[in-house]
Amino acid sequence: MKTLIVFDLDGVITSEDAYWDAAGLTLHELLYSPRYWNVTGQRGYEPVTGAEESRLLSRSTLPEEEILLYKALALNSNWDTCYAAVCWRLIALLEQVLPAHRALLLPLRPWEADWLARLRSVLATQRAALEPRLGTLLSGTPPFAGAPFSGIVGLELLNRYDAYASARLGLRIEGVFSRLSPFWDFCRSLFQEWYLGEELYSRTYGHPPAQAGKPGCIHFERPLLPPEALRETLDALRAAGYVLGLATGRCSQEATLPLQAYDLLSRFDPEHVCTYDAVEAAETELRRAGDTTLLSKPHPFQFLYALDRRGPSAAELARPRPPFIVVGDSSGDILGGRAAGALTVATLSGARSQEARQRLLACAPDFVIDDVCRLPSLLAEVERLESIQRLQFEDRAKAERLLRWWFARQLDLLPEQVTLTPRPVSLNSFNGTYEQNGERYFFKTHVEEQSALSEYYHAELLRDAGYNMVLPLRVVRQEGRQMVIYPLVQWPVMFDLMRAVETGAPCPVTAEILVAAERRACQRLLEIYRRTGRLSSAEEHATAPIHQLFWHRLTGGRLTRFYRGQSIPLPSSANARTGQSEIGFEDLLRCRWVVNGEQQQRTLGELLEEAQERLHPRQAALTVIGHGDAHFGNIFLEHERDYLYFDPAFAGRHAVLLDIVKPLYHNVFASWMYFPQETAQGLTVRVALHHGAGGEWIEVMHSYQLAPIRQAILITKVQTLLRPLLSWLKEEGALPADWDRLLALALLCCPLLTINLLDHGRIPPAVCWLGLTQAVLLGNAGLLPWRTLLESEAEDAS
Known part of the structure; x- marks a missing residue:
């Protein structure tokens, strides 16, 4: 199945600078040409002809910051941004006309030559009073912060101009400044003269522009990024199996020319391209049905048309759609992409002001990248399920x-x-x-x-x-x-049932039922171990998936990523004693530990070194067919009696002692890991850091205890599985002499390497220290009462 990526053009692949030049020059001609408003009474108007001259004049008339504001407010089309800038300035001019003269301008028809002549005449009578204020008047701030624009984005902003003009001028104005007004078409035509230039405009529209001598800003276009980098990016995406499409406010001709010039056009599938031509045709279809909906961004139409050529009707737009990706640089792209049901990727390359970036990010795109060249690496990362x-x-x-x-x-x-x-x-x-x-x-x-x-x-x-x-x-x-x-399985999950009993929440089964199910599962598991057990060579055992849970986490980067070079905050009680607010992980490795008054023989650093050696996969062992990760989150309770296993991610043939470790730890000791915030509320942990002649040592006092249901599961597992298992291994001559160290070191990995204890957003400091303490206790001798329960069996096995 093909996966489609729909790109906006301007600000993503192509630069908008030439369009912005055309917008500013359009506004300048309206302001100063004797053909239009002529606010300074000029006798003639000569178009600028060079790229640099065009840029300077345009930006001095229509500042880039203002254009970026329009983009941030989801006015995506450059025709619309130009129109927004023109409208509020014309309203501001009309506001300066004396009330007695305003009647001469009614009805307002700023797209008609006769009306423009009347406007020039009225302005000429007030020129002396008007000219000193022109600079301030025409370079002010767009009125979008107040009524009737407040909280509005997209094309609806333009439709509010009539209400704004009515309030400012004290007149009832309708259909003059809206997006469907003839004034919009008038401004677009003038914009096109500037953008295409005299020759291309004449060829496109069949008649010359009203003002001769315009060179065409399109000829001043430059790529947003190096063309070779863009080609490499698009080729990488196509090689990864993506189909590339476009949804742009440009018309087809204006989109095609730069893409051809940069040798990019062939990378896009013509079946998945939507230009403004499609928007105009669809809006015309709607108008015939009496529907005045505007289909430019942030409306989702362009993206859905690019997806599968669907029409503009509500029924068409609502049809089920496959997942796809939209890449854009403006609020209109992100809002429209989300409305179309796409994953959205915002590129910051087109948001060139702090406000524009803030507004873009406020639209909550799914992902944000600096520029489109970062897209292949982003998607490669996103495809990974982490x-x-x-x-x-x-x-x-x-x-x-x-x-x-x-x-x-x-x-x-x-x-x-x-x-x-x-x-x-x-x-x-x-x-x-x-x-x-x-x-x-x-x-x-x-x-x-x-x-x-x-x-x-x-x-x-x-x-x-x-x-x-x-x-x-x-x-x-x-x-x-x-x-x-x-x-779909309807049976309850053991994890949920255990938690309900543990907390006293409503539960469909009793604690006795859960313990009985555990007993049956242990008996059945022992039978499977006996039936499938055999010796495996070091080479065979090294390939077992279960090692991913222990040795590979120790040596494969997780230990380093979680802890190396990090510091562990010390509780306030420890601060008061030593004045030290944290301890580095490397320093922690060297510390001796005393936990609840009991001194631990080995440091955490010594335990990790021992674990890397003892848990090495390349060791011969008696192996069985095991699940490897049979904690209660991977077990349904079927008919309130039997375990039904799933998610055998680490299943295979491996050492039997390793097979029992994850369920032993996670089903009994790890409630704090799953519910860290709840655990912290009832937990007391005191940590004291001591300095002595023999080095540093840590004293920890904690109040963590197992819930009765966890203790019952532990006793059941020890009596029904562990003791018989050790006896069987001894009978087979396969019980390692250091079986207790193997179990202890594997158990050490569970609290230390399943989650990052230094994830401060998730793990409270007291729970972090509880996890570290468990790791040290487990690695040294195991948690009470496990050692006590195995004591008699250990004596038999020795």
Whole structure:
């Protein structure tokens, strides 16, 4: 399925400077030509002819800051920006006419030669009084901050000019300054004379311009960016499978000429191009039906026409549409793109003032880049599912739009609706449902940066081994793009049931049912281990996906990205004692720890070094077929008794002791990780940093305790799975002599490397220290009461 990118032209690919020149020169000719307003009483009017002269005269008449204001207010077409500048100045002039003389100008017809002659005559009678004020009068500020414009954007601003003129002049004015007024066509024609020049204008419209000698600003156009950079960018996008289209306020001729000159035109698919010609034709069709809707941006018509040539009627515009991307530099582009249902990318290259940028960003584009040449790298990053995983908690609607686009691009799916279900358990994943052809489906992905895996999701392997599995309908196994599609499952998720019992919230099952289900699952799991267990060579074991959860996180960049070079804030109690507000992570690695009065044998730095060696994948081991990540977020409770597993992102053949680690930790000890803010409310953590002859040491006192349901699950898991498992491994001669160190070091990785404890926007300082403390405790000897519960088995195994 093709993925379409629709570009605005001016401010994105082409420069608007030549158009802005034409706008300023149009205003200048209206002001000073004897043919039009002639505010200074000139006898003749000579057009400027050179590029530099044109630019200077234009900007002195119509400042760039004013044009940028119009763009920021979603007046996207340069004809409209020119018209906006002309209208308020003419109204300001008329306001200076003495009330007794205003009757001579009624009805207002500023597009007719006779009326213009009357205006010149009236202004001539007041020239002496008017001339000293002209500079201030004509270089003032557009009136859009007050009534009747306040809060309005887009073409409706132009339609408010009649009401504004009525209030300022004390007259009832209708149809003079609106967007559908003949005055707009009059100003556009004059604009075209300046932009095209005498020769091209005559050829295009079949008659010469009213004023001879205009050179044509189109000939002064320069590219916004180096043409070779633009060609490289567009070629990269096409090579990545994108189809390129255009939606521009330029007419076809004016869009084609510069694109041909820069050798860019052939990169755009003519089936996905919308110029102003299409807007005019569609508006004409609407007018015949009595509809006065304006279809220029920010109306979505241009983008939808570029998408699939749909017509302007409400029924046509409302038809289902595939996801696509709009790239623009103005509020009109972003507002219109969003109304069309597109993902929007704002380029700052056309927003050349601080106010213009602020207004552009206020439209909340989905993404922002400096210029269009950054688009290929942005889209390459967005296609990686980490972007959606992060967004699900910050901006769910945006994440859902992005995911719908991802489904279309990566899976050739066009779901009518995508619904994400952000969950506390989704620390490195996301899931949700989508609807297609009346059917609903469940999806889940696991996001793992710098993946060292060749394959994910061995669901069939688990099913064949005896696991009760939800089998996927479809699997994507590309690095950074792992996605699984399932039939919709209605059973409750164990994570939610456990949390409800833990907090006392309403729950459809009792704690006893959950513990009984855990007991059955442990018994069944032990049977599967016994049935599938065999020795694996170091080479075979090194390829197991489960190592991504432990050793690869230690060595593959996550540890460095989360913590290296960072500082951990110290609580205020520690500050008062030492005057130190934080401790560097590298310094923390060297500290000894005392936790709730118990001294820990190893520092965190020593534990990490030991873990990198002991958890190395290339080690022979007794291996089993295991899920690898069977925490309660990946388990449904079927019929209130049996575990139904899904999301086997790390399933495969691997060491049995590693297989039990993630469910042991996350199902029992990790509530703080999923609910950090709630945990912080009832948590007391005191940290003291001490300096002594033997170096620094940290003393931590905390009040964190396991909920009764977590303790019950722990006891059940130890009695029903861990003790029998250790006995079986000993019988097989496969119990490592340092099995307790292997478990402790793997458990260490869970609190330290599942999430970034220094993510201050998410993790309160007290919870950060709780996580660090758990990592040290686990790495040294394990958390009580786990060690006590295993004590007798450890003695038997030694």
